[in-house]
Each structure stands twice: as structure tokens, then as C-alpha cells.
Amino acid sequence: MPIEILTDEPPLPPRATPLAALHERLGARMVPFAGWMLPVQYPAGIIAEHRHTRAAASLFDVSHMGQVTLAGPGAAAALQALTVGDITGLRPGRQRYTLLTNEAGGIIDDLMVARLGEALHLVVNAARTEADLGHLRGCLPDDVALTHHEDRALLALQGPRAAEALARIAPEAAQLRFMQVAEMTVAGAGLRVTRSGYTGEDGFELSVPHDAAERIAALLLDQPEVKPAGLGARDSLRLEAGLPLYGHDIDEITTPVEAGLTWTIGKQRRVAWDFPGSAAIRDQLDNGAPRLRVGLVVEGRSPARAGCVLVAADGTSAGTVTSGTFAPTREACIAMAYLRRDLAADGTEVFAMLRGKPVPARVVPLPFVPHRYPR
Amino acid sequence: MPETRFTTDHEWVRLDGATATVGITDHAQGQLGDIVFVELPQPGREVAAGEACAVVESVKAASDVFAPLAGRVTEMNAALADDPALANRAAEGEGWFFRMTVADPAAFETLLDATAYAKLTEEA
Numbered sequence: 001m002p003i004e005i006l007t008d009e010p011p012l013p014p015r016a017t018p019l020a021a022l023h024e025r026l027g028a029r030m031v032p033f034a035g036w037m038l039p040v041q042y043p044a045g046i047i048a049e050h051r052h053t054r055a056a057a058s059l060f061d062v063s064h065m066g067q068v069t070l071a072g073p074g075a076a077a078a079l080q081a082l083t084v085g086d087i088t089g090l091r092p093g094r095q096r097y098t099l100l101t102n103e104a105g106g107i108i109d110d111l112m113v114a115r116l117g118e119a120l121h122l123v124v125n126a127a128r129t130e131a132d133l134g135h136l137r138g139c140l141p142d143d144v145a146l147t148h149h150e151d152r153a154l155l156a157l158q159g160p161r162a163a164e165a166l167a168r169i170a171p172e173a174a175q176l177r178f179m180q181v182a183e184m185t186v187a188g189a190g191l192r193v194t195r196s197g198y199t200g201e202d203g204f205e206l207s208v209p210h211d212a213a214e215r216i217a218a219l220l221l222d223q224p225e226v227k228p229a230g231l232g233a234r235d236s237l238r239l240e241a242g243l244p245l246y247g248h249d250i251d252e253i254t255t256p257v258e259a260g261l262t263w264t265i266g267k268q269r270r271v272a273w274d275f276p277g278s279a280a281i282r283d284q285l286d287n288g289a290p291r292l293r294v295g296l297v298v299e300g301r302s303p304a305r306a307g308c309v310l311v312a313a314d315g316t317s318a319g320t321v322t323s324g325t326f327a328p329t330r331e332a333c334i335a336m337a338y339l340r341r342d343l344a345a346d347g348t349e350v351f352a353m354l355r356g357k358p359v360p361a362r363v364v365p366l367p368f369v370p371h372r373y374p375r
Numbered sequence: 376m377p378e379t380r381f382t383t384d385h386e387w388v389r390l391d392g393a394t395a396t397v398g399i400t401d402h403a404q405g406q407l408g409d410i411v412f413v414e415l416p417q418p419g420r421e422v423a424a425g426e427a428c429a430v431v432e433s434v435k436a437a438s439d440v441f442a443p444l445a446g447r448v449t450e451m452n453a454a455l456a457d458d459p460a461l462a463n464r465a466a467e468g469e470g471w472f473f474r475m476t477v478a479d480p481a482a483f484e485t486l487l488d489a490t491a492y493a494k495l496t497e498e499a
Contacts (some may be wrong), residue, residue, distance in 0.1 A: 046435065305436075326411035
């Protein structure tokens with residue numbers, strides 16, 4: 001019998017981003033995602049949008065992402081206490097990827113943290129925003145003020161020609177180096193810009209006040225290199241780039257070791273072992289995790305998608321696919337999966353059970369497509 | 376030109392004598408997005424009306440395709456194996472999925488006509 005979650009509150013209708021009217025004019029197909037209505041694709045289609053991002057530059061509306069500022073002299077120390085990263089060592093003007101962990105070593109969320117002065121600007125997953133806010137509010141000391149910026153949109157400009165396109169309207173932004181952050185005025189609006197993204201390409205994320213979002217997006221779309229791209233292409237791009245998606249490839253019961261994210265654990269943190277879940281994570285580092293996130297190339301043209309069961313050559317249970325698609329750049333079916341540690345080495349063959357039939361799949365190194373971040 | 380009829384599951388059927396050609400509608404391909412793989416029923420397979428007998432995979436999702444009428448599959452569209460996107464470009468023509476000999480040609484009349492199908496997709 002299915003378990004029904006009873007609630008007194010009716011489900012909230014999905015929220016519109018400030019670019020809803022623009023998406024409609026562009027012919028987007030809108031879908032509900034993490035409580036928001038977002039474009040899954042425009043008329044060009046997911047594969048064309050994916051390829052255009054790798055060849056030139058695409059504009060994505062990622063306004064569903066949570067934008068949170070922690071301000072006050074104790075902000076860095078307070079966030080450091082909740083994450084695996086060296087947040088106190090993050091210099092002003094720099095950005096870092098980090099993880100909020102729980103006492104069991106599970107990942108509460110993965111997020112970007114950018115430092116400007118003493119303030120930390122966080123970009124968190126849409127579906128985790130409420131959970132993160134509750135967690136942060138419950139842990140922050142009184143001298144750290146938390147602001148949830150529900151009045152700001154987030155635009156991602158991604159691709160090898162993103163910098164030259166952005167340089168025409170925001171020369172200062174195009175001067176940023178990878179994983180740097182700056183605030184600037186563009187077309188009369190106060191923007192916070194980072195050079196980073198979720199595609200494996202060079203690119204930028206622009207935090208924009210709601211009332212300027214459509215104007216800035218239109219300026220970017222006016223650039224000859226830039227076309228709009230939706231959530232569908234964002235997903236296939238991040239998959240090729242080997243970047244995990246929270247709720248699929250990582251969650252509260254996966255640890256940074258299992259997820260292949262031990263590189264996010266700061267050097268000092270590995271000396272002090274003072275982050276939430278450090279005992280469990282240290283044990284996995286010393287003795288090995290039972291399962292590991294891997295990349296798979298699946299034979300044939302039928303994608304192995306999330307939930308697809310994986311079986312070892314000897315017929316034993318091997319693991320589960322957490323996300324998978326047809327990869328336009330690789331022109332092959334790729335997947336991320338958790339596999340038993342003894343099966344996780346590159347080159348190992350396992351079988352994806354697709355509609356009851358075993359289809360060969362091979363473990364390959366991540367990313368599937370090399371990152372092309374600027375140096 | 377034989378008449379084309381439709382199912383509520385977004386297949387189209389064109390009947391010529393007792394032979395039906397089956398595919399997915401242009402509306403369906405538009406909803407699915409880029410099609411990357413099509414699995415078709417083998418010739419000789421007996422199918423019941425409404426039986427899942429083909430699978431279409433788009434970048435976004437996998438969807439079943441149902442036999443619109445009972446009968447025996449006689450031919451599958453080999454062109455889709457090499458070029459699944461044909462089902463996007465020419466959904467209701469060259470991108471057909473399979474042909475079948477229908478057990479009861481009169482059952483064709485129970486399917487939606489073009490007007491009824493257009494109404495269905497407008498409401499969706």
C-alpha cells in the first residue's frame with residue numbers, strides 16, 4: 001500500500017520567475033520543477049541547446065536557485081562549522097563549492113559560497129532552500145544575519161563564448177577569473193556576478209534584482225553568440241561534466257566519500273576533523289566506502305535513467321543509476337550510478353537492466369566531457 | 376488517401392484494407408522533444424488493443440507506445456534504428472513505427488478522427 005503523506009496545507013502552485021513573460025515570447029515549454037515553473041526547452045530543442053552551449057553561449061534562467069547572504073563578522077566561522085570546506089580561508093572576491101553535512105556524514109546540500117568583504121553569498125538548490133534556511137537559522141550565532149533574497153533572479157550565461165558576449169555589456173564581469181565574484185552596475189542595475197557554472201564550460205552566474213532581470217536577459221540574448229537554453233540542456237550538460245545533481249546523485253544518505261567529493265574537504269578540516277559527520281567520513285576515508293559514485297557508458301541508444309538497477313557479471317546486485325541520459329557531445333548513453341566499491345574501478349563491466357534486459361555498461365572516469373574552465 | 380485516426384495515447388493509425396500503419400502524432404513528438412531511440416515490435420508479434428508494444432526514448436523520458444488495434448505486426452520501420460529523430464521530423468509520415476494486419480478493421484471506426492484528436496490536444 002502506498003504511503004501517503006498527509007498535510008493540512010494544500011500544495012502551493014509553482015512560482016513564476018521574473019522571466020516568465022520572456023520565456024513565453026521565446027516559445028519555451030514550461031514545466032514545474034522544485035516548486036517553480038521553468039523552461040525545459042525552447043523551440044530549438046534540448047540537443048540543439050546543449051550543442052550551442054558547448055559551441056558558443058547559452059542563457060539559462062536559474063532563478064529557482066536559493067540566494068542567501070550571511071553577514072556579520074562571524075559569518076565565515078559560522079558557515080565553516082556547518083560545512084566540510086575551508087570557509088574562513090576563502091578570500092574576498094573568491095567563490096568555492098562546498099557541502100553542508102549532517103552528523104552521519106550525509107549531504108544536506110551542495111552549494112556555492114562567494115565572499116565579498118565579510119559577507120558570504122550562497123547559492124543553494126531550489127528543492128533544498130527551505131531545509132537549508134531552517135538548518136542555518138537553527139545554527140547561526142546571533143551576530144550573523146541571514147537574508148534570503150527572494151527579490152533576486154539568477155541568470156547563467158554558459159559556454160566558450162560567454163566571456164566575449166558578456167564583455168560588451170559588462171566589461172568588468174568579463175575580467176573576472178574563474179571562481180571569482182564581484183558586484184557591479186550593469187544597465188543601471190546592481191548585479192553580483194560570479195565566473196562559474198554547472199555545464200563544465202566557462203561561464204558566469206548573474207544575480208539580478210527582479211525588476212531588472214528581463215532587461216538584463218534581453219541584453220544578453222541580443223548578443224550574437226547567445227541563445228536561450230532550458231533545464232533539459234542544463235541537465236545533459238551537467239551530466240556530461242560529471243557534476244552531481246542534488247536529490248539524484250547526492251542526498252542526505254550519501255557521504256562526500258561515496259559521492260567522489262572528498263576534494264571539497266578542506267586541508268585544515270582533515271587535520272581538525274571538526275565538521276558535521278567528520279567521524280563517519282573519516283572512517284570511510286580510512287576503510288573505504290561501501291559504494292562509490294561512478295560514470296557509466298551504456299551500450300546502445302536507450303538511456304539508463306535514475307532508478308535503473310545494475311547487476312554485476314556474476315549476477316549479484318551491483319548498484320543503481322542515479323541519473324542518465326543520451327549525451328549529445330559523447331553521442332552515447334551516459335549515466336551516473338552508485339556501484340559497490342569492488343566494481344567501481346574504471347573499465348569494469350556491469351549490466352543495466354533496461355525493460356528486463358541486461359545491457360552492458362562500462363565504468364568510465366568522470367567527467368564524460370573534459371571541463372573547459374578558463375585558467 | 377486512406378483516412379488517419381488517432382488514439383487518446385497519441386498514436387496515429389492509417390488503415391489501408393486490413394493493413395494499419397502506426398506512429399506517434401506530431402503533438403506527441405513535440406511533447407517528447409528530441410527522440411534518441413525507438414524500440415519496435417518484431418514482425419509476427421500478436422498484439423492486443425492497448426498493449427504496450429514499442430518504446431520511444433527522448434532526451435527527457437521514456438514513453439510506451441500502445442497498439443491502437445488488435446492484430447499481428449508485419450513490419451517495423453528500419454529507418455528509425457539509424458535515425459530516431461525521423462520520428463520528430465516526420466512523425467505522421469516517414470517516421471511511422473510499425474505496420475500490422477488488424478484483426479477487425481471495423482474497430483478502426485472507434486478511434487478518434489482528426490477533429491476529435493485536435494480537440495483533445497487543445498484541451499491538454
